[in-house]
Amino acid sequence: MSAPLLALHGVQKRFGGLAVTDDVSLDIAPAEIHAVIGPNGAGKTTLINEISGVLKVDAGRILFGGQDITALSMPRRARLGLARSFQITSVVNAFSALENTALAVQARSGSSFRFLRPAATERALNEAAMSALEQVGLAARAETPAGAMSHGEKRQLELAIALATEPRLLLLDEPLAGAGPEETERLIGILRGLKSRYTIVLVEHDMQAVFALADRISVLVYGRVIATGTPDAIRANPEVRAAYLGEDEGAEAMPC
Amino acid sequence: MSTHLLLIQGLNGLQLGILLFLIAAGLTLVFGVMDFINLAHGVQYMIGAYLAAWIAAGTGSFWFALLLALPLALALGLLLEFLVFRHLYDRDHLQQVLATFGVILVVNQGVKLLFGAAPLQVPMPELLSGGIPIMEGLLYPTYRIAIIVGGLATAGLLWWLVERTKVGMLVRAGATNAPMVAALGVDINRLFMIVFGFGAMLAGFAGVLAAPILSVEPGMGDNLLILAFVVIVIGGIGSIRGAFIAALLVGLVETLGRSLMPDLMRLFLSPSEARQVGAALASMLVYIAMAAILAFRPAGLFPVRAG
Amino acid sequence: MLPAVRAEAPAILLLAALAAAPFLGFGEGYMLTLLARAMILAMAAVSLSLLVGGAGLVSMGHAAMMGFGAYAVVILDDMGVTDAAIVLPTAIAAAGAFALATGAIAIRTSGVHFIMITLAFGQMAFFTASSLAGYGGDDGYTLYSRSDVLGLRLLDDRLAFHFICVGALALTWLLGRLLLASRFGRVLRAAKGNPLRAQALGFDPFPYRLTAYVIAGAMGGAAGFLFANATEFVAPAYISWQRSGELLFMVILGGVAGLHGALIGALGFVLLEEWLSHQWEHWRILFGVLLILAVLFLPNGLSGIPAQLARVARR
Incomplete structure (x- = not known):
């Protein structure tokens, strides 16, 4: 080993x-x-x-x-x-799925002490966030507030957030x-897709x-x-x- | 500073501490058990004092006033609970603060409307006027001693109620974990009403006691309310024991600071400056104490809340 | 982009109305004085709303920030310095420094304890101001004259002062909006909504919250500078906990969902207070009842009314 x-x-x-x-x-x-x-x-x-x-x-x-x-x-x-997901879903309910994920991207790309430029229009953040959402099959729900998502979708979002930080x-x-x-089936599929890459x-x-x-x-x-x-x-x-x-x-x- | 003066100021501090405790006890329970921030709690104290003044003026007897003011203060407290507070329990703290501030405005102004803005005097009861010699050549007002004794007795009674009775057990459990108590099938609304009514009555009691030695005027509860909040935060929210210790601490710091600080400052400053700076520092002392305690023990001296 | 513009519409309309007010029959001295007071308090309320709504920091000592700004004007006036080019930056820096020093301690606590510790620092500032014998102590200090701007007596002209207040309020609101939408604001909002999540992503909330506290404090200092100039008088009462409470009530009354809530809340609060006080000697009873009713029936504040009406209409 x-x-x-x-x-x-x-x-x-x-x-x-x-x-x-x-x-x-x-x-x-x-x-x-x-x-x-x-x-x-x-x-x-x-x-x-x-x-x-x-x-x-x-x-x-x-x-x-x-x-x-x-x-x-x-x-x-x-x-x-080190990225983690929580047993009890822990996302920012007031944020959309995209913003939740973009926040995670933001964590690894440059300083967050930037005060004037709207973060929602930063393409690099949004693109990386979208790709993480795509990996877990949530791309179509990007604009939905996390608080309004089903339990299964929140579990997927939780995964997308973790992936978006590009964790080691x-x-x-x-x-x-x-x-x-059904949700379990889908989530196992997503996890299998991560195998040997993470x-x-x-x-x-x-x-x-x-x-x-x-x-x-x-x-x-x-x-x-x-x-x-x-x-x-x-x-x-x-x-x-x-x-x-x-x-x-x-x-x-x-x-x- | 002579020992005489120190002793007198110490007793004055104790007496302020006792009054603060009577107000803070209800506040800390209402906050701890119901998670309800009641800015209008100081109003209950004012209501007690005004009831005493009104009844004493009508009957000429302080004792009648004491006897009648308590149930009336309780009734008014429950009326406010029914009209306003009850609808705020499941709101967030900010909304509770705003609405109870509204209650302060209404009651303060209502009192002005009914009794005028001028301070009222309540005559001291005959039995308790005069002084008691506490040291050779030193008389201390009997009435103030009575406040201390009466307050300590009330504190003892409260301790017995909270620690030894079934309702008290529920109250303690509620302060630790209210949702759990509700889940166990206790009628939480009734528990809330009991706690609230009791707290209102205690604050009213403090108002009655204070009426003969302080001027009874609109807004008299506001500054004491802030001190009472300081007390419950220092003591740990929901803790009667913490409220008791913190109330005495705040009472003593506040009173002794006011008399000692200017003298202390005179060591460094000119007399007139010393008076001004000393007074400011003395007023600040309790807040400095609170900030220091919170900086090192963010949940107060005797934290109660679980998790 | 369209929904974004729609979200900002209430604030923009309100600011435009304020700018136009002198030409819509509100140009008399009394009205302008009242509007200036309302706008300056709105500035302080907007900066407080940045903390309450954006960062979840409910400060009960925000009046102290205004107080630092106002006392900077007084102390410099006493030293013969009256040029806004020096006074304003000093006012902002003084309030910001006070926010930095007290925030570094206060932000270690949370919830009710944060409310109380900010109250404590506010009270310390209050009693310090009362002890400033050289500046009138409890009685306050009357300014010899308003600050001048690069030698011009610009602030003395009522209309000019009105527009300066409109501009300052607009700038405060705009800065706040940008701040909340920026990367920084996103972290701040995430740490408010779910601190555990923010930490798990690598964001320690403390430096973000402290920075927001300092920025809001500096904005409060600027409002204090204008307030001192508007009233030409400064007293410890400006720093009292009641004033801090009022600012907080403006924010809650307007609604914390957006900064425009604080705008609406502050203007509504000041104007309603003024109007009621002319109706009945005991107007505070009505005012209090209105506050209680507002909380009971408008859970999202004044700015939440349209959404609430829409919900009722759909039913």
């Missing part, structure tokens, strides 16, 4: 007495889709929050492209090329959450999607990584089977 793009070394986080991230070490290789799965409450979203900088870790180090980012704020990490690493926190069957850390409950998309999977249980490997290896891993099949919900969801 080539040098990892993202590396976690012994990351720890406690909420009160509860260890929500317990000595987690992970390597994410360039251009892989690395899924993180685990039962509810395993600390998956916490992990995403630690990587993106929403939460500070108590111990351990996070390296991104070889640089130690453990102490950096979320905006600083974002400027290094995409952190996707349950991109399929709450989407209906490095992605994917947290997802939909096991069909995870096993279809991921190059490697890490299984998180009670804040600890109990296994990392290819989908086939994970399927066969006895510890994983015990952790999942011991749970009712996992037994149906896990395609064995």
